[in-house]
Structure formats: C-alpha cells, structure tokens
Amino acid sequence: MSPEKEFDAMDVDLAQLKQSIPLLEYLQRRNWKARRAGNQLEFVGLCPLHRETHPSFYVNSHKNLFYCHGCGRGGDLIRFVQLSLHLSFPQTLAHLRQQLTLTSNSDLLERTAAFYQLALHHHPEAAQYLARRG
Numbered sequence: 001m002s003p004e005k006e007f008d009a010m011d012v013d014l015a016q017l018k019q020s021i022p023l024l025e026y027l028q029r030r031n032w033k034a035r036r037a038g039n040q041l042e043f044v045g046l047c048p049l050h051r052e053t054h055p056s057f058y059v060n061s062h063k064n065l066f067y068c069h070g071c072g073r074g075g076d077l078i079r080f081v082q083l084s085l086h087l088s089f090p091q092t093l094a095h096l097r098q099q100l101t102l103t104s105n106s107d108l109l110e111r112t113a114a115f116y117q118l119a120l121h122h123h124p125e126a127a128q129y130l131a132r133r134g
C-alpha cells in the first residue's frame with residue numbers, strides 16, 4: 001500500500017467517524033445542557049472547555065461544528081475531543097472509535113432484547129418455559 005492510499009483510507013475513516021457520532025449527540029451524552037439558539041440547527045450552552053456562568057458555547061448540529069465566544073475555541077468533534085480530554089490526534093481517533101463500538105454494541109443489545117420480547121409474545125410456550133424457570 002502506498003503512503004497516499006493510507007492517507008486516503010484515514011480520510012474516509014475520519015469522515016465516517018464524524019458522521020457516525022454527531023457533535024451534538026456526543027455533547028449531550030456528556031450531560032451538556034443546551035437550548036436552541038435562534039434557528040433550529042444552533043444550540044447554545046455553557047462551555048465545557050472553560051469555566052463560565054453565561055452560555056457562550058454554540059453548536060451547529062447541521063455542520064457539526066462548535067464555537068465558544070468565551071474562550072474563542074472552535075472546530076469539529078475531533079477538535080472538541082482533543083481539547084476537552086487533552087488527547088493527541090491519534091488518541092482522539094482511538095477514543096472515538098471506542099465510543100462508536102460502545103454505541104453500536106448497546107444498539108445491538110436493544111435490538112436483541114426487542115427480538116426476544118417479540119418471540120416470547122408469539123410463542124407462549126417459551127414464555128411459560130421462562131416463567132417456570134423463574
């Protein structure tokens with residue numbers, strides 16, 4: 001594999017990572033409290049990167065970008081993870097990949113649980129069996 005090819009693959013990987021983990025979702029999973037600012041796509045809340053009492057941290061959920069008017073920092077999800085967790089670029093990618101794996105695993109669990117619930121519904125003997133087993 002030529003170095004150019006590797007770079008391309010990493011680029012695609014990056015784009016996929018960013019697409020799979022929306023910035024707003026990432027922030028909200030970390031209990032970032034936000035309210036809509038102006039239009040439907042912008043949100044504002046307290047900056048997770050510096051201490052403040054008045055919200056100046058803006059997130060555009062359409063562009064997946066943030067900007068803080070308090071500390072003047074902004075960028076995409078990768079930049080945010082780098083800044084908030086003090087990680088290097090490769091560490092950030094590893095962190096995001098892990099997040100992605102965790103998310104898809106819990107989705108899978110939910111789907112599996114839903115499947116078994118449905119199966120139990122359609123097969124009363126299975127439910128009875130489970131009931132007998134306690």
Ligand SMILES: [Zn+2]
Binds near residue numbers: 070071072073
């Ligand atoms: Zn800030």
